[in-house]
Amino acid sequence: MKFGKLLSAVALSGVAMLAACPAVAADVWPSKPIKLVVPFPPGGGTDLVARAIGQKLATRLGQPVVIDNKPGASTIIGTDTVAKADADGYTLLISGSTSYSVNAALRAKLPYDPIKDLAPVAMVARAPLVLVVPANSPFHNLADLTAAARAKPGSLNYSTFGSGSAPHLAGALFGLAAGVKLQDVPYKGSSQALTALISGEIQFGIDTVATAAPQIRSGRLRALAIVGSVRSSLLPDVSTVIEQKLPEAVFDAWYAVAAPARTPAPVLQRLTREIAAVMADPEMQIQLRTQAMEPLTGGPDMLRSQMETEIARYRALAHRVGIVAE
Structure with missing residues (x-):
């Protein structure tokens, strides 16, 4: 084989080997x-x-x-x-x-x-997130909550974990979907927010099902809606915002x-x-x-x-x- 052809063959072989490297690496991974x-x-x-x-x-x-x-x-x-x-x-x-x-x-x-x-x-x-109110709240569904917010714009406060947190975004989406003005109130975490809700400091809250479920089962809180596209297996009787005619309020x-x-x-x-x-x-x-x-x-x-x-x-x-x- 002439030197030029030999050099070309070696070069092509090298290219082929380099091209094969990712495949070889994947074969032995991990x-x-x-x-x-x-x-x-x-x-x-x-x-x-x-x-x-x-x-x-x-x-x-x-x-x-x-x-x-x-x-x-x-x-x-x-x-x-x-x-x-x-x-x-x-x-x-x-x-x-x-x-x-x-x-x-x-x-x-x-x-x-x-x-x-x-x-x-x-x-x-x-x-899944759940929208909750105190057990003694006059609101029994999202329609009740929306009607109150529409009657007195900005009068209903809800808990968040700060600007841009999941409850903040979910609350903002709910407000837009329902066409009402709501006031967000930041807290340092779920424990502080739920305490404020149960005491009546705020009118509703949005938190994870995992966090809110014990308070719902104990009778301290009432669940109004799952703020997502599907129901929670832990709270199967609580309907979603979609089922309550507010599909634009979904936050998954x-x-x-x-x-x-x-x-x-x-x-x-x-x-x-x-x-x-x-x-x-x-x-x-x-x-x-x-x-x-x-x-x-x-x-x-x-x-x-x-x-x-x-x-x-x-x-x-x-x-x-x-x-x-x-």
Whole structure:
């Protein structure tokens, strides 16, 4: 073989080997522990979902799944860590809409772009919110609440966890859908907000089913509606805002898994398959429902569509009602 042809053959062989590298890497993945980043402190809803999924996923993949809690800056610290991590399938994110859509909609500057810098893997659960009033409240459904708000605009106060929080967005959507003016009142957390509600300091609140259900069952609070698209298995008798003729008031809280952009497609595809199998496990479903979460099996297309839809929706909402994230 002449030298020129030999050189060309070697070059082509090198190109072929380079092209094959991602496939080879995917074939042997995972060969070491996987880090699942949770942008919240231990013990919260996201952390509980992460640990439940991580344990099952580790068994299926044959490698440890290590939970890495990186809280702070409204999930920005943890999310940015994943967005800038090596795209090799060994660093993943599990978080809710704050990381995937709310921050992008409400903040002018972010160190990451969720659409460009994250590769969607799977949606795994919904965490329904519920609109509640004190047990002695005159309001027995959303129509009662809406009528009172319409009669005296701005007279009804509701609890939030600060500007741009889930209860704030849900309350703003409810106000727009019902065509009424409501006043948000920020509290430091669920405990403080529920105490204020039970004492009559505010007229209604919006919180997770997991947090509010014990107070509802004890008779201290009355549930008026699930602020989501489907009922909660923990409160099956409580109808949704859709059923009460306010579909535009839907606010779905959810959890999803993503990887850094440019993670090899075969790795992403296997992750999606394995997580779907984990979420179909009856034991996993029981565990999540016990925590007032609804198991969900949705692939990357569903997650990307959810992100894009919510970013546009919450950006428009923020513009209309003047929401600025803290």
